[in-house]
Amino acid sequence: MLGESVEELFYIDNKIIRLKTNKGVHYTKTVIVCAGRGAIKPKKLDNPSVNRFEGRGVFYQVTDKWQFRGKRIMIVGGGDSALDWSLELKDIASEVILIHRRTEFRAHERTVVEVFHSPVKVMVPYEVKEASGLSKLEKVTIFNNKTGEEATFDVDALILQLGYEVDVSIFKKWGLEIVDNHIKVNGKMETNLPGVYAAGDIAYQADSVKLNLIVVGFAQAAIAVNMAKKYIDPSSSIFPGHSSEKRLI
Ligand SMILES: Cc1cc2nc3c(=O)[nH]c(=O)nc-3n(C[C@H](O)[C@H](O)[C@H](O)COP(=O)(O)OP(=O)(O)OC[C@H]3O[C@@H](n4cnc5c(N)ncnc54)[C@H](O)[C@@H]3O)c2cc1C
Structure with missing residues (x-):
């Protein structure tokens, strides 16, 4: 979905999340927030x-x-x-x-x-x-x-x-824990909300060094995706394996 801005996130039961955007509504079990610096406007x-x-x-x-x-x-x-x-x-x-x-x-x-x-x-x-x-x-x-x-x-x-003025109030309204204008995550990129992960510039890990680099965002997104899969299917392995180890035929 391109050109959509997420406005609201809430749980309709303890497993399904409803995302309201400026264009409609989506239902999902997991969300990975990669919102950069949130809503920004130039200083x-x-x-x-x-x-x-x-x-x-x-x-x-x-x-x-x-x-x-x-x-x-x-x-x-x-x-x-x-x-x-x-x-x-x-x-x-x-x-x-x-x-x-x-x-x-x-x-x-x-x-x-x-x-x-x-x-x-x-x-x-x-x-x-x-x-x-x-x-x-x-x-x-x-x-x-x-x-x-x-x-x-x-x-x-x-x-x-x-520079930019950063506004992360929208994530606060969703119930996410905010630290210093970032969404707090643990080493598994989990936020305080079940099934909701964050990665990239928006994510804050207490015991980590904050490096706003593309490569860091990619690595965090890979962790978040695999954790989200495990959340949906608890029997699955967090590590997806290497493509070189997969049998193609
Ligand atoms: C001038 C400059 C130069 C840089 N040069 C380098 C470099 O050389 N190498 C490097 O590794 N890094 C560089 N960086 C850093 C790099 O750009 C960031 O680390 C990277 O873009 C972060 O990716 P992200 O996906 O977390 O966030 P972003 O790339 O900022 O993407 C966030 C996206 O989320 C969208 N969004 C926000 N809120 C919502 C919402 N509510 N609903 C829907 N969408 C939303 C935004 O519109 C945006 O498209 C540079 C940064 C700057 C500013």
Whole structure:
């Protein structure tokens, strides 16, 4: 089922779960929640001169990178999103300026090295002071938060990648135990609700290291799937076996 958002989860008896989505209702014995960071929305800059140009040169999300072809772009942020977009747009845009309020970057080390060896103009520690223009964004003034020095650039687009506000209240309503904006699971990826598992970025294991990586999510999902099967059919083995050990004929 693609394009469906799960809104409610509740048990109609002690074995069957009813999931209500924005498009209908599904019945199941088990659920594996792989909801990433839950409902997320981009963090906004508290600067009215910037936000009045949202959609007219100011972007908090990139949905179509080709709209920046040949444009002068300023990107704000120091995490993976800001640096990944700097690299992605450097060959599409006519100019990319990356500004960050700190001198250190949170992004992956390799990406940081790539950005510094690319045509992207990096300016730290700079923050946005003001955006200006008539009907659309035309200029951005930035300031050095150590020296106060200011600089103004003619830009066509300002892309702000300041992280996300995370909302996991929906999972709380379902009765799931939440720890630090994540769904608490044990080593079997079981949540506090019978038949409900969680895997990937949304899952929190108390005695484990939290690594938000695709490979970790895959491994957790494999555990959750096999535990879910065991939950439905208690006589089955948790370990499904290796495909190389299976007799095909
Ligand atoms: C900029 C950036 C760069 C990264 N680079 C790397 C990298 O190089 N290597 C790496 O391993 N990892 C990287 N990561 C991390 C990686 O993207 C995540 O660890 C991975 O995507 C987590 O997978 P997930 O399935 O748990 O969540 P997600 O990929 O976030 O998927 C969650 C899905 O659940 C959906 N959802 C949420 N709530 C509901 C609901 N109520 N109903 C239905 N659907 C819902 C969301 O819409 C979304 O589609 C990067 C992350 C970022 C932000």
